[in-house]
Amino acid sequence: MAQAPQTPPASPRPLVGAPNDVDPDAPAVREARAFLKKCLPLLTIEKVLQASTQVVAGNKMHLRCRVQEEEGLGTWEFTIYRRPNKHWRLQSAQRTGD
Numbered sequence: 063m064a065q066a067p068q069t070p071p072a073s074p075r076p077l078v079g080a081p082n083d084v085d086p087d088a089p090a091v092r093e094a095r096a097f098l099k100k101c102l103p104l105l106t107i108e109k110v111l112q113a114s115t116q117v118v119a120g121n122k123m124h125l126r127c128r129v130q131e132e133e134g135l136g137t138w139e140f141t142i143y144r145r146p147n148k149h150w151r152l153q154s155a156q157r158t159g160d
Contacts, residue, residue: 079117081124086110094123094142097150105138106130120145122153129157136160 084091091113098107112126121144129138137160141153 081114081116081122084113084115086113088113090115090121090123091125094125094140094144094150097142098125098140098152101150101152102155104132108135111137118143126158131157 087110091110094113095107095110098105106129108128108130110125110127112124114124116122116124123142123144125140125142127138127140129136137158138155139158140155143151143153145151
């Protein structure tokens with residue numbers, strides 16, 4: 063006897079207020095990257111490896127990036143906050159590896 067096709071399980075909804083992964087090439091990520099370029103002119107972001115956003119009375123964005131430094135390429139993590147008035151603020155920048 064043939065089995066009826068099964069419906070794939072519904073994808074889980076993101077939790078409100080929790081970080082949610084976003085496409086590293088999303089417009090908001092490109093905007094954050096442009097802000098970092100202006101804020102940290104000695105670093106050149108070669109590639110955004112991972113990005114997530116979190117809604118917290120504004121929008122907090124976490125980026126993990128390959129960055130060209132004076133010493134060569136390194137991996138950095140940035141936390142950036144965009145206030146409701148659209149002004150960006152760098153909260154943290156940390157080198158996490160080669």
